[in-house]
Amino acid sequence: MEFNELIQDRFSCRALSDREIPREALNRILEAARVAPTAVNKQPFKIWAVESPEARAKLAETTNYTFGAGVFLVVGGKYEDAWVRQYDGRNFADVDASIVATYIMLAIHNEGLRSTWVGHFDAPKMKEFFPQMADYDLIAIFPVGYATEKGVPSPRHAQRKNVAELVEIL
Ligand SMILES: Cc1cc2nc3c(=O)[nH]c(=O)nc-3n(C[C@H](O)[C@H](O)[C@H](O)COP(=O)(O)O)c2cc1C
Numbered sequence: 001m002e003f004n005e006l007i008q009d010r011f012s013c014r015a016l017s018d019r020e021i022p023r024e025a026l027n028r029i030l031e032a033a034r035v036a037p038t039a040v041n042k043q044p045f046k047i048w049a050v051e052s053p054e055a056r057a058k059l060a061e062t063t064n065y066t067f068g069a070g071v072f073l074v075v076g077g078k079y080e081d082a083w084v085r086q087y088d089g090r091n092f093a094d095v096d097a098s099i100v101a102t103y104i105m106l107a108i109h110n111e112g113l114r115s116t117w118v119g120h121f122d123a124p125k126m127k128e129f130f131p132q133m134a135d136y137d138l139i140a141i142f143p144v145g146y147a148t149e150k151g152v153p154s155p156r157h158a159q160r161k162n163v164a165e166l167v168e169i170l
Pocket residue numbers: 010011012013014065116117118119120121153154156157
């Protein structure tokens with residue numbers, strides 16, 4: 001999909017089917033994450049593809065926002081591995097992970113799949129279920145699937161500020 005079309009077309013889809021997703025599509029989504037830019041190219045992030053019924057059941061205990069998806073991508077940033085700005089000690093792990101998550105979000109849509117960036121989940125509980133996530137700041141879950149007929153943009157989707165409110169030319 002052409003980029004401008006993609007960003008205008010994307011919306012948070014909260015009604016998904018668990019119909020099988022082609023492995024090639026998932027691989028292209030993960031490839032988008034791989035080439036995302038990170039500060040000093042530190043790549044201080046990890047993605048967990050939650051696919052098995054057992055793992056999905058555990059994930060579902062950490063959030064109500066699963067939307068019927070069959071696959072979940074969890075994104076985390078690792079502070080120990082990230083670039084730190086010397087002037088103020090600012091660590092960029094969460095920024096890097098968010099860029100990766102944004103690439104994932106757009107790549108999902110580009111595949112004709114749908115998702116929602118889910119930040120509302122019990123991260124400590126997730127780490128209890130999946131100890132491999134313990135050292136990461138978990139910033140997003142993406143439930144991934146095909147939209148059902150109820151999977152349409154929410155009213156909030158259209159409520160955007162205008163450019164004049166958001167941009168100040170100095
Ligand atoms: C960091 C972040 C966290 C979010 N967490 C949730 C969430 O937990 N549950 C949910 O339904 N939507 C969540 N969303 C989706 C936003 O509500 C949505 O992007 C926003 O309302 C704009 O709508 P749109 O994505 O359809 O354009 C989140 C989005 C972002 C960027």
